[in-house]
Amino acid sequence: MKRGTRRALAALALAAAAAVAAAVWVCRAPRFAHASPDYPMVDLTGVVARAEAGRPDYRLLLAQTGLGKGAVDALLETGRGEELFDFQARYFAPRQWETVKGVAMVRLEVSGSELRFAPLEKGDVLLTPSSRCGGWRNGHAALVVDVEEGLVLEAYSLGQPSRLSSLSTWQDKAAVAVLRLSGVSAERRAALADWARQNLLDLPYGLFSGLPWLGETARPPATQCAHLVWCAFAAFGYDIDGGGGWPVTPRDISLSPLLETVQVWGLPQGARWPS
Numbered sequence: 001m002k003r004g005t006r007r008a009l010a011a012l013a014l015a016a017a018a019a020v021a022a023a024v025w026v027c028r029a030p031r032f033a034h035a036s037p038d039y040p041m042v043d044l045t046g047v048v049a050r051a052e053a054g055r056p057d058y059r060l061l062l063a064q065t066g067l068g069k070g071a072v073d074a075l076l077e078t079g080r081g082e083e084l085f086d087f088q089a090r091y092f093a094p095r096q097w098e099t100v101k102g103v104a105m106v107r108l109e110v111s112g113s114e115l116r117f118a119p120l121e122k123g124d125v126l127l128t129p130s131s132r133c134g135g136w137r138n139g140h141a142a143l144v145v146d147v148e149e150g151l152v153l154e155a156y157s158l159g160q161p162s163r164l165s166s167l168s169t170w171q172d173k174a175a176v177a178v179l180r181l182s183g184v185s186a187e188r189r190a191a192l193a194d195w196a197r198q199n200l201l202d203l204p205y206g207l208f209s210g211l212p213w214l215g216e217t218a219r220p221p222a223t224q225c226a227h228l229v230w231c232a233f234a235a236f237g238y239d240i241d242g243g244g245g246w247p248v249t250p251r252d253i254s255l256s257p258l259l260e261t262v263q264v265w266g267l268p269q270g271a272r273w274p275s
Contacts, residue, residue, distance in 0.1 A: 032129065032137070032274040033109040034097045034174040034266040039063070041092045044085060052081045063269060066091045068261035070180055071118035078119075090116055095266065097174040103157045106133050109174040111266070117167070117178070118263040120147050123189030124180050125229055125240075125259065127250045128173040129267075129274055137274070139250035141225045142170070143232055145193045153196055155205055155228045162203045162228055175266030177273070179259040181238060188236070196232035203228070210246050226250045233258075 044064060047057055056076065058069045065087040067075075075083055096112040109130040124144040131140045142154035142165070150167035170176060181189055199219045206222025210230075220231060230248045233240045241248045242255025253259070254273040261272060268274060 032175075033099075034095050034111065035268045035274070036095060036266075037063070037092055037269065039269070041088065044088055048081050048084050051076055051084070062261070062264075064088050064091065066264045067118050068263060070121075070260065070262050071178075074119040087116065087118070091265070095174075102131065103159075104133075106131060106138075106157070110172045111174045114171040115173065115176055115265050117171070120144050120167075120178065120262075121180065121186055121189060122147055122193040123186075124178055124262060125253060126152060126170055127177045127179065127254055127272065128170070128175060129250070130174040130176075137251075139226075139273075141229045141250040141253060143193060143196055143229050145197045153193075153200060153228065153232075155203065155223045155225045158205050158207070160205055162201055162205070162223055164197075164201065173266075175274070177254060177264050177267060178262040179254070179256075179272065180262045181233070181240075181258060182260040192232055192236050195235055196228070199235070200228050200231060208247075210248060226253055229253060 042060075042064060047060060047064075050057070051061070051072065056072055058072060061072050061084065062068055065084055067084070067087055072084070075081055093113070097109055098112070099107050099109055102108045109132075122144055126142045126144065127139065129137050129139045131138055140154070142152040144167070145151055145153045145164070151164050152167055152170070153162065154165055155162040156165070181192075200223065203220065204222040205224060207224060209220060209223045209227040220227070223231065224247070226248045230241055230253065238258055240256040240258050241252050242257065243249065243252030251273050264272060
């Protein structure tokens with residue numbers, strides 16, 4: 001066999017092996033989609049009564065309803081403590097989910113029932129691990145910018161500029177975490193959201209967003225989902241990249257000690273991102 005023919009066959013075999021490996025990586029089953037509580041559902045009658053009397057057990061309520069301190073307090077302060085029973089029932093209800101095709105190689109994990117959000121505030125961060133590109137669980141992130149209208153600001157995918165989307169587009173995610181800047185006034189968090197809406201809307205999607213040689217400014221030349229959220233907080237002096245380094249990802253944001261848990265849904269107990 002001629003040397004040129006051998007080289008061509010070797011190259012063809014290498015290309016075929018690479019194609020098979022890529023197909024396996026793209027199509028392999030996810031290790032995580034939705035986690036239901038693996039512990040018993042308890043009677044919250046006494047717990048809710050004590051909470052309404054000013055003695056809430058936040059740790060137990062988080063484990064039983066998926067609601068953090070901020071969400072529990074918002075319900076109690078508006079006389080809606082009874083709604084904790086509904087959040088508990090939804091949190092423990094069996095869930096079905098399926099994988100659907102997204103853009104290009106992206107696959108999305110969606111639930112057969114809608115998530116009921118806790119009371120949200122401007123500047124809240126939405127995270128979901130329910131998006132993967134092959135074997136990488138890239139996830140997605142967005143920023144709540146209008147509670148009354150139910151709007152979030154997000155950089156959704158390649159080829160699409162950052163946009164305002166309905167909060168309802170997040171209600172079918174198989175898993176969601178809602179986070180909030182801790183120890184900062186609602187007014188400052190609202191100002192942060194307003195700034196983001198004015199400065200981070202209609203930006204091109206850029207996979208390399210955040211690299212210093214791109215000449216980033218207060219209004220970056222391009223962005224991606226987690227980078228957009230990070231930019232909004234960075235503009236006000238808060239670095240919510242809990243992972244450090246480049247790129248900032250939704251998982252990195254979930255690790256930030258500056259953010260407190262408002263609500264978790266479909267995630268392992270106490271977690272804001274699957275391990």
